[in-house]
Amino acid sequence: MKMSTLVVGAVAAPAIVTSVCLLSAAAAGATTEEAGASSVSKSADTSDPSTPPSSPGSDTDEPGAITASDDDADPLSDVDADLDADDDESGGAADFNADDDSGESIPAGEAAGSGDADADADQSGPESVPNSARRYASESLVTLDTVVDExxxxxxxxxxxxxxxxxxxxxxxxxxxxxxxxxxxxxxxxxxxxxxxxxxxxxxxxxxxxxxxxxxxxxxxxxxxxxxxxxxxxxxxxxxxxxxxxxxxxxxxxxxxxxxxxxxxxxxxxxxxxxxxxxxVYQILDLYMENVDGVRHVNPIMRMSVNGGEYVDVLLDTGSLGLVIDPQLIGLKNIGAPFDHGTGCYGDCSVEYAWDAYNIPVAVNGIESSPTPVLVVTLDTWYALSETNGAYDGILGIGANNPYPFPSNPLTALPGLLNQGVLIQERRRRAILGPNPYSARVTLDGAPIIRDLVVQVGDHDRWLVETWIDSGGIFGTVPKNVVGGDDSVPAGTPISVYTEDGETLLFAYTTTQANKPDVVPGGPVIMGFPPFQAASIYVDFRGSGKTIFNHA
Structure with missing residues (x-):
């Protein structure tokens, strides 16, 4: 009995001492929390050792496509330098040019925000990066919600x-x-x-x-x-x-x-x-911002794992729906048989790819989802698709009301509240999964397709037109009627986007020689990276989606 008592005492003593010590440490930690200490995620440029080598090595400010967009924001504030303090200024009269008729135009209003592009910016991505899918959804909602978050x-x-x-x-x-x-x-x-x-x-x-x-x-x-x-x-x-x-x-x-x-x-x-x-409730994901055609910080790249495979880079694309991934970079354990097959394309559909759909988990920040549809591109078609991609291994589409190439967002399979949506803060090099952490300034039904917004390009008339807020859309496109029949948008042209009533400015920027939208014969206005550089935007995954411009 004495020997047994000694053994128990020898084992228990360290545990008891450790408990008391750690109890004190836990109590100390609680007091720091009460004091309001804040620990903020660092940018992907410094915190992720696996960031691709093409990531800009320095954030020494060079002129960029959007005013102040090249400045890394203070990591302790949610600042949008491009939006004027008087974003709610009146936009003018109540009648608009519609994209399918020729109604009376609104008098031109002032455009806000300007900047210059730098042709000698850091190493850029390839010449062609796939814009989001252009296939239109059958329906999208059109209402302007309140500016107070639910x-x-x-x-x-x-x-x-x-x-x-x-x-x-x-x-x-x-x-x-x-x-x-x-x-x-x-x-x-x-x-x-x-x-x-x-x-x-x-x-x-x-x-x-x-x-x-x-x-x-x-x-x-x-x-x-x-x-x-x-x-x-x-x-x-x-x-x-x-x-x-x-x-x-x-x-x-x-x-x-x-x-x-x-x-x-x-x-x-x-x-x-x-x-x-x-x-x-929340998870903070690092974003690496890829350069495109000499313009800095265009494509938002995040990291995720598919079916237990290695973490790889994927384009965070609000303009499409469904995860498309390199077949060589997924885990193969218990992958099972595909449940569907199909083909898809991005941008102008010059490159088509074939895919097999598997019901497998994905993971971000070490947090694994339940099994969810993932489109694994066939090996024989991946090479051609990768040639049009940037420096990433897949495209993660999260736009709820453009269900192409596949009507499933893998992030909605994450546990807890992470599946509600994501706040994209490109200027802070991060995305935050979960409910909208900040307060909404303007809430728009639909993501990415918003029907309708008022768009003004230069001194041309304002037009009420279907508009896509598309993080994968690069420099975007505008239909010819919005630019008065011109074939191109000159550098130095202000572009402003307002709510449907023309009263509230959502964002504005000035084109440069490198950063300007292509002019197309018709269709919607596609806004690529400029709104995400100018504003803090929350994308709600639920239903047909919501696009929320937060307070700066």
Whole structure:
């Protein structure tokens, strides 16, 4: 008995001491959270060691396509230097030229934003990068929503909180209530982590909508607006810390099992794992901005894994729907048989590819989705497609109301709230999955197709025309009637895009010799990268999608 007691004491002592020490550390961490410390994701240029070698090595400012777009924004603020403070100025009369008739035009208004392109910019992508699919969806909604964000859904967060509470109760029951004193002492640390996760999720549910309102209300007070932005960033980071807290609790549970309740700890670990999935609110993804034809920071590239394969670069494309991927870069384990076959093309459809559809998971930031349709291009057609691509291995289409090449967005298969949408902040070199973290300035039905917006090119009449907000559309296109029958858009031409009533400026920029839209005989206006360089844009995945221009 004495020998047994000594052995137990020798084993238990380190655990108890460790528990006390880490308990103190956890308490210290909680106080920093109370103080509002903010940890902000760095840009892809510095934080991702796997960023492609063609990524710009320096952000020394050179003239770019959009005013201030070459300046890396302050990582602690959500700034859009290209939008004027008076974006809500009146656009003029109430009648518009329609894209299918010749009604009376609105008097020309002032255009905002200008900039220059630099022909000697960093190494650029290939000559031709596929614009998003041009196949039109059968229908898109047309209404202008309010500028105040709706409160995000929190069903999975509520479920996560219930699961954490159940895990804490079962942990107490399996240790202290069962008379296992050493196990109870060892359980102090996972209990602390679970308690911290509960507090963080509850504070997000309680505070985040109010922080969004504060951010919207302080747009005219730069200092207060900056502070409000910091508080939103801290709220985002708080939800990300929940994952670390739950992972730490799950990792510690086997130690509690050393002192008796092994089976109970395994069951509790499974419950905590489910809570971690349901408690996912935000994930910050690094974006590498690829250069195209001498214009800097055009194509947004993110990293993801397909079916457990290596992480690869994919174009984040709001103008199409469905993931198209290089067949050599996916995991093959348990891939199964394809459930569908087809062909597709991008841009002018000069290159067609064949694909097989597999129901397999994808992963971002180490978070795996449930099985979801992925279009794996056949090896014999991938080479031709890759020749028209930039420096990426796939195209991730997230535009809900242009269901081409396949009506499925793999990001909607992610757990928790990550499947609601994504905030694209190209100037901050990041995208944020989850509900819209910032406050909406203007909410438009449809993504990428918005029917209709008012577009003015130079001194030509304003036109009410179907418009695509397409992150993969490069420099975009405009129909000939919008430019008065001209064959091209000269450098130095201001382009402004307004809401349907012509009252609210969404964004504006000035063309350069390198950055100007192509003129096409007809069809919609396709806005490529300029709106994403000028504004912080949230793309809602649900239904037919929403395109949301956030407050700067």
């Amino acid at each position: 409160e995000p859904e929190a069903d999975t967060v509520d479920l996560a909180l219930q699961q954490i509470a159940q895990a804490r109760d079962e942990l107490y029951s399996a240790t202290w209530d069962s008379g296992l004193i050493l196990a109870g002492l060892a359980a102090m640390l996972p209990q602390m982590y679970l308690s911290g996760a509960t507090t963080s999720l509850e504070r997000w549910e309680h505070d985040h909508a109010r922080l969004q309102e504060e951010f919207a209300a302080t747009v005219d007070n730069p200092f207060a607006h900056w502070i409000a932005g910091l508080r939103i960033e801290n709220s985002i980071q708080r939800t990300i810390r929940v994952q670390r807290q739950l992972d730490a609790a799950e990792d510690w549970l086997p130690v509690v099992g050393w002192f008796g309740p092994r089976d109970a700890m395994a069951a509790i670990a499974e419950l905590v794992d489910k809570a971690a999935d349901n408690g996912l």
